Amino acid sequence: MPLPPARLLAAALAAAALLTVSGCLSREPDRANGTGTDAPSTGPGSAAAPALTAAQAQSALITETDLGGPWTPTEGTATWRDGLLKATTNVPDCQRLLDVLYSDELLGDQSTTPAVVALDDGDDQAQLRYQVATRHPADVDRTLAWMRTLPQRCEQFTAATTAAGLQYVQVTNAELPVVGDARQGLRVTLTGQTTNDGYDPVTLTLDVAAVRVGDDTIALTNGALGTEPSDVTRQALEVGVQRLTQVRRQTRVQA
Template structure:
């Protein structure tokens, strides 16, 4: 049987209570100036105990929670070949260089995640909700762009973006063994993106072998709990302007659908449609004029 400590006189307990409360307040004040998580947790407990503190710690009315992305919205947020412009068109299938150069074994364990993520198109991790994917080929230079929109767990998404930010330092250069047993050198550097979305990360990756050279851009942009990501790669130098344009236009489309609006058509696509309509109208007018002229001439000759 445990020996319980003898009870102290009630008067002593009442005297110690204010001292303990003061010590608790001093501890709370000290923690709030250090680690953010500990200070926040202590502040929440203090707020629940005091009506005045609770009102002071209430969140600002300007803080909003982003709506959850639906499957229909994810599809609507995808960029199109018209958005990309140039010679881009819907893909005919995954490029063969994906298996040849991205499917390999890194000699640095922490860098395996980069290779695997580029190959599987999941550097941001698996979406926790809706997802939509689109692929595009550039027949002119053999490049391929893979684009994805998804709803993620916010904490996991932020952790992935933080990891991507550190890749140039942790995996700036390493060696990997490809599926044929050959050695390739992988290099990764930061690739700045337009100031869009709430957070963004970009990488420029090269994979060099004895007879091969792959250039690959990766971009990711977060909007609330949703994000877009894309890879733009090819066996030659790629146009990184296409990467930045896709990220910028894609972010605009994602923001539009999350706000409950339908993304507007690309201005150049509207212009093309207007020009086609004008050409058709001009053709009809010319046909009418020619027909009327021929008809009047024939009538005069017969008369």
């Protein structure tokens, strides 16, 4: 007897981790939640750092070795990206958030981002995407300020998807390590409706974070069906900021 469509979708999303086709804050008010800023490394009268070259940005990326097993280079776009993040809602800021998550363009058009890496954790059906780019600090700070408003503006809303039906979305602040000059993190969860045959709905948990380090910025999305691998976002940002700082230090020495 064939399975109902809703049950088929839930089984497909839960079983298939990845497709094989891919190309793809104010001064610190609350350090525990990582939602504020430290004193910026550049200010009035400071000369802007030259943009990272593509090679420099590439060398500032994290790798699967930094995260340890079972992380590996990606084999393709996560199934949940099209299935759950390609969604619509009637709240403008919340729609903008969904669009950013789906396009993975928190820092703007990826064609102008020097370096991007994607890593997969097949055990937890997780995918992490990590970007490094040189962006004007004021532009980045505006993005961080917008992100800070979302736990209030988009705390709970519904979003419609073609593949997975109606999703209940929650947005909260994500705890980040105190690294870089400014940072903001969000945790976004999308949960479908309970199926008619009583099966539990599929839940996607997604961390999205941006950290400004002088004139450079790191953007990260880390998502999984169910529960995310513990501490991966923190680990990636701590290692990544340290590596980016080292690359900038080497650039100054060579200048």
